[in-house]
Amino acid sequence: MTCSFFFRIVLIFQHRRLLLALSESPPAPQNIHVDNWLLTWTPASEGDTTYTVQYSRFNNRKWTNVSSCVHISSNSCNVTSTKAEAEHGCVRLRVRAERRGLPSPPVEACSRHGDTCTPDLSLMPGPGSLTVYLTMNHSLAQEYGRHAKYRVYYGKEGEPLLKYEDAEASVTISELQEGQRYCVQVQYRYFKSSIGLPTCTQCELIPESKKDSNQTVILVVGPIMVPVLLIPLIAYFLICKSERIKQWLRPPYELPEDFLESFPEHHLPISSSSPTEECWDVISSISPQE
Structure with a gap:
């Protein structure tokens, strides 16, 4: 029991000493x-x-x-x-x-400035994306060919730049949150090693998509404009095109060919006998009256 108690005291003392050292x-x-x-x-x-x-x-x-x-x-x-x-x-x-x-x-x-060991870049933000313009014809590429690349680190402003993309020249970073500021830092790479100093962090605001803005305007104005346009149009047709509307609404009517055959003979409303023909004298000539 005594040894265990002594061991705990030592651990507590070392822990406090470590916290004190870190605070200093x-x-x-x-x-x-x-x-x-x-x-x-x-x-x-x-x-x-x-x-x-x-x-x-x-x-x-x-x-x-x-x-x-x-x-x-x-x-x-x-x-x-x-x-x-x-x-x-x-x-x-x-x-x-x-x-x-x-x-x-x-x-x-x-x-802060590009040279033979630090990339020279420019940024162009777009809706949901950020393009990092980098030259392909830099001094390290001339020396090491395609083995010399760029490593583009990026992330939201105020957060660690943990995401990255490797490229030989300009690269576009997609699927970024619109209305947020994103930062970029670029460094040369040779195989798995970093070369020279990275660029200092540069940040840009990702603009909102114009398409989304247009959709917002349509959603707001659409419900207001539809009744305004429909009411005069309906009134015009009801007043000026009433006869035409009645013709459109009148159903087509045509007797089927076997309509009469569907009735029994003694119920037929129409007589089958032919009408009596009248006799007429033929006038051969007409004489003037004296």
């Missing part, structure tokens, strides 16, 4: 982007937080510290030196905050 961890850096090889981010509010910048070479998953940007207190770092460390100068960058020896989760950087 600094928040992850935000708004990390590169502009002309100058990496900047939004600093934390605490003054004792430092930052470390790391990079990953092309087709390599290992992250290495940028020597000039380890445990720095500023919110920017010149990463020009990393360009010479990778093939085609394509590297991925990320920043991690640290406070009292406790690191935050690292956050990858994006690029």
Whole structure:
């Protein structure tokens, strides 16, 4: 009983220590982007937080510290030196905050401008869809052919961009909710590896379909216009075309050929004898009266 009680006390103490450590961890850096090889981010509010910048070479998953940007207190770092460390100068960058020896989760950087390592894109929203225009003739495609592709991440604004499509050029994302804002981020891919910096997130509002708007107008105006049009039309036919309407309503009448045969002979209303012929004298000539 004593050992079990002691074991529970140790577990509770370790659990509280872990919660305390997590609460002291600094928040992850935000708004990390590169502009002309100058990496900047939004600093934390605490003054004792430092930052470390790391990079990953092309087709390599290992992250290495940028020597000039380890445990720095500023919110920017010149990463020009990393360009010479990778093939085609394509590297991925990320920043991690640290406070009292406790690191935050690292956050990858994006690029606001397209270059040889970052796609250049433009967006065109449509009813229920969003077209991402991308060029097929980029430098990596010339080097690696169809093995170099785009990975287009997308999702609703404010939500993680978990969905994606791989394409060699422009792509249209369909079945999007109209009236909602959708965001896109694009990055080069070579086989299963990410290449270079992704584009910074761009968002567009998906417009509503004109067809739906027209249907709404029809549903609203239709019940009002139908009586307005029908009442004068009915009145016209009743007043001006009454004789014609009577003719249309008069049923066709025609005796069948076997109508008389259906009656017995003694009930026939029409006599079968022929009418008596009258005799007439033929006048051969006429003489004038004297």
